[in-house]
Amino acid sequence: MAETHRLPAIGRIDRTRPLSFTFNGRHIQGYAGDTVASALLANGIRLMGRSFKYHRPRGVLSHGTDEPNALMKVDRGRGRADPNNRATVIDAVGGLKVSSQNHWPSLEHDVGQVNDLLSPVFVAGFYYKTFMWPRSFWDKLYEPTIRAAAGLGIAPDTPDADRYVHRNAHCDVLVVGAGPAGLAAAIAAAESGKRVMLCDEQAEMGGSLLHDLTSTIEGKEASAFVAEALATLAGRPNVTLLPRTTAFGYYNHNHVVLTERVTDHLARPDPKLPRERLWQVRAGEVVIATGSHERPLAFADNDRPGIMLAESVRAYVNRYGVAPGRRIVFATNGASAYRAAADAKAAGLDVTIVDTRPDRLIGTERALAEGIAILAGHTVIGSTGGKAVTGLIVAPVLNGKDVGTRRSLACDCVGMSGGWTPAVHLFSQSRGKLFFRTEIDAFVPGSSAQRERSAGACNGTYDLAAILAEGWSAGASAAGMAATRAFAASPPTPTGFVPVRVLPSDADPHKVRAFLDFQNDVTAKDIRLAVREGFESVEHVKRYTTNGMATDQGKTSNMPALGLISEILDKPVPQVGTTTFRPPYTPVTFGAIIGSARGELFDPIRTAPLHDWAKAQGAAFENVALWRRAWYFPKPGEDIHQAVNRECRAVRAGVGIFDASTLGKIEVVGPDAAEFMNRIYPNAWLKLEPGKCRYGLMLKEDGFIFDDGVVARMSADRFHVTTTTGGAPRVMAHMEDYLQTEWPDLNVFLTSTTEEWAVIALQGPRARDVLAPFVTGIDLSPEAFPHMSVREGKILGVPTRLMRVSFTG
Missing domain, CATH: 3.50.50.60 (FAD/NAD(P)-binding domain)
Incomplete structure (x- = not known):
């Protein structure tokens, strides 16, 4: 397609790097620096999507992440496709395949638009009032129909090829x-x-x-x-x-x-x-x-393609070199839209301003200098057009609320500005x-x-x-x-602003559809109906009408809805309150959250420090919790029983070595460490002397055994706790739970040190003889180092905690 709406010599796009992508199978021309939305506008395309409930034709509303209308499926090939992307933030890339969604059989001719004719039925909360009878229809007709109509884009059913x-x-x-x-x-x-x-x-x-x-x-x-x-x-x-x-x-x-x-x-x-x-x-x-975020204005049929936010018109003109329309009407209740109007006029576009304020306040000077026609004290009654806006119906506002004689303004783009959130x-x-x-x-x-x-x-x-x-x-x-x-x-930033909830009109407010949430088709009359039916809490109104529950999470609709509720209830906005903001700020792909967890990253295998040595010695391994641990060391021709018997005889007669690093280790530190240990274990710990060890048996609240392990008291305020291999995480969580919820008065710190200490078990009658040449700073004699004791020193220069405990099976 030809770039019929591309402006010459303006914008930050790189005109030396043209590109082409497809939209619904049609080739679209663009440049590096374009977004899909700006390229579509440059090619004269204003119809980009369909709304969720009524399937009304929709064009781009904004130029950023607050876009509710132009949602696209993006296909980058090789299983790289995902739905519900905002055209305003998709980088235009050569070879990209982009398609609109939520329509059948095509974007231009959508059978779902019959819902628009049935809008009197699909009012706010209609799903709470219908599908009640006959009861047998729910399984056979109602639920299948609702589920078939649910959602926007279609989730991909092929494996994600990306990393x-x-x-x-x-x-x-x-x-x-x-x-x-x-x-x-x-x-x-x-x-x-x-x-x-x-x-x-x-x-x-x-x-x-x-x-x-x-x-x-x-x-x-x-x-x-x-x-x-x-x-x-x-x-x-x-x-x-x-x-x-x-x-x-x-x-x-x-x-x-x-x-x-x-x-x-x-x-x-x-x-x-x-x-x-x-x-x-x-x-x-x-x-x-x-x-x-700029707010839209609420007036009848304010959702036609070509109606967008005033600052977005400015962004498309100045940043992307795109004319969203040749004849633009800016509708505003404040001064910020005048900047956009003046920039559009400077780019050679025909511009008119409709300002609800009765006087030309600060910010109009440049617009007047550019020769822009300003209709002060006027309101927008509605828009005309079908799949694109063709004009606005405006009228003067008399006495602040009454509406005078209507007149029509021909246009192919409307820039609206209702304030900022x-x-x-x-x-x-x-x-x-x-x-x-x-x-x-x-x-x-x-x-x-x-x-x-x-x-x-x-x-x-x-x-x-x-x-x-x-x-x-x-x-x-x-x-x-x-x-x-x-x-x-x-120049100084113009700041004049007069809030207007719904623009004054001579039409019946219960019949006019002035849209607040563009994606979910929530109108001002839906808000009025919700309040009339007793929903005064903003959170209740939100859920009853679905205002602010679309993929944009109400970035452009929340404040207009709050203001309208405030006006209906005759309460200040702070008394009405605001909705809760929850993560994520914008949608996040499942891949970003969990996509890295593949293979061993999904089911990680933990290995002990001697793993490579054991593998080289021909060890057979077993899976223990998330660990791969050496099981036994068979010689050629030996089965498991023969190998284990041989190893047991060697340990009983001489010495054996075992990598026990898989055991859990927790450091319990603080002035109240002994009291904490005394409470978390049934054993007595207050009188255990530093340098001594004790076997600890941990119980659950029901008295059943939870875990066990040897505990060493390193000093008056420090304990080295060991757990079973598979029990380390749950013991740590158990301790943290009691420390934070049951005994928050105790001054204790818990640190998992399972990965900090390698544990080598040396067993057998010759264990002391094997170890002695390598140890410094520790007297290994039975008198100086009795059973169930712990000492600190070095082995081959490596800081070591040496425990003399029974660990022979």
């Missing part, structure tokens, strides 16, 4: 998000010399600065500032940069989990490279700079407390529960200079410095 790896990392400061706040924070933290990791979900770092062509920072263009900042960070050995990496979970103890997409952007990836890498990061301090997901996952800021009509981070700080738009700060200063302060503070820095940024 996945896990990696653990520690850093002093982890910065999540590489927009203006994240870059400033990373530089400030890096200057301290601390170990810094900076991750960002996009292919390029820079955030909103990547599509900002008008702002200057310290006298430099935004793109130049980004390039200079990244060069500075890349040149520091204490900094790790991770593009294409999403922080999707924030857990206890500043444990943040990332997923890095390593090869999805490569046409011919190196087979030695993994497709994805899962990072388990333990950070000393975390700086969250994840930005914010800070991306507080990771902060909330960390168990931080949110609070509501009325002036921006949004929840922002409040008190932190972990060593974390938020900066920039995710903290409710939208002025560019303030964002940079806040990021710098957060990074410096995270690195232990009390540094601040002022940044010169121009």
Whole structure:
């Protein structure tokens, strides 16, 4: 197809590297740096998917991870196919096969669209009110029909051909998000010399600065500032940069989990490279700079292909060199859309602004200078069109609520802006407390529960200079410095904003379908119905209507729904509350989570220190728990019985050696260690002298034997506990459970040391004679080293704990 909507000489795409991929079997032209969504728009394709419930035609809504509409199946060949990928974040790669989903027989002609005609039946909670009678129909008709209609994409049924790896990392400061706040924070933290990791979900770092062509920072263009900042960070050995990496979970103890997409952007990836890498990061301090999500406006038929977020129009024009439409109407209740409108006008597009605010507030100056027509104090009644938007119906707003005479505006694209919602997901996952800021009509981070700080738009700060200063302060503070820095940024960021839950209209609100959750087809009237039927808790409304339960997890729909509930109940938004943010922030492949667990990594075989020596001596091995342990050493022609009898005679008459490293070992340390041992075992331990050993028998609560092993008291506050080979994990868990839940008053620390100590059992009447020449620092005489004792010294210079215990079978 021809790139009918590609703009000349604009954008960050590499026009020297053209590429081609297929969408539903049609060849699509693009360039390196494109996403699938931007390439489709450049080729004039606006219909990209179908909604879940009504199968309504849908186009792209956003340009990032908050996309609810354009979900695709991606086939990279060789069993590398997966569904439900957002076209807005799929890198355009030559040879890629992309297809839309949730339709039959085709995207353009979907039989499922009959559901749209039946929408009066499929209201909020319809599944709780239907399928009740006749009861016998449930198994034969209702359930099979529902299950056949469930889901979006089709899960692959072939083995995954890709490789996945896990990696653990520690850093002093982890910065999540590489927009203006994240870059400033990373530089400030890096200057301290601390170990810094900076991750960002996009292919390029820079955030909103990547599509900002008008702002200057310290006298430099935004793109130049980004390039200079990244060069500075890349040149520091204490900094790790991770593009294409999403922080999707924030857990206890500043444990943040990332997923890095390593090869999805490569046409011919190196087979030695993994497709994805899962990072388990333990950070000393975390700086969250994840930005914010633009909100859509609620008006009738606001879901037609071609209707998208205003900032996304700006991103497609400035970053990807794409005209989402030739005649664009921007509908807004705030000043931020004026930047997008002015940029679109500067790119040669026909632009009109419809502003619900009665006056032309701050931010309109450039739009007026560009000659953009502004309809202030107007509302959008609805849209026209079928598989693409063809126009808007607008009208003036009288007395703040009444609607005047309608008029039509022809357009092929609508950029809507209903305000901004800070991306507080990771902060909330960390168990931080949110609070509501009325002036921006949004929840922002409040008190932190972990060593974390938020900066920039995710903290409710939208002025560019303030964002940079806040990021710098957060990074410096995270690195232990009390540094601040002022940044010169121009022009000032427009911030005027007047919240509107549903745009004023002269239509019956119970008949108008103004969509809030685009993927699940949840409308404003669905929210009204849920509240009318008694669901006032936001969590109940969410589940009754499925608002915010789609693959985007409500990134664009949660706040509009909360605001509407607040308006219906006549309660402030903080009293209505907000939903719970849970990991993952965006969907994560099963491969990234568990794909590395294959073969021996799935069922690992643990080997003792003498494994290779035993193998060389011809040992037969047995599996004990997860260990491969030497069983016996047969000579040629011997069976197991003959070999064991020979070995027993040798030990009884002379000496034998056995690798007992598989035994579990736990170090119990602390001022209350003896008291803890006295409680966890039925044996008495308080009077056991340091340097002595005792056989320990551990019981369960029912009195049955749980485990056993020899315990050595190394000092007054330290015990060396041994367990059976298979019992080590459960004994450790048992001890931890009682220490944390039953006896939290005890000052004791438990450490698994099974892998720290090799255990060599030397048995037989000549054991002392064999050992003596190699031992230093220990008197092996029977008087100095009696039975059931422990001593510390060295064997061949290696630190050793030597126990004199009975261990002969």
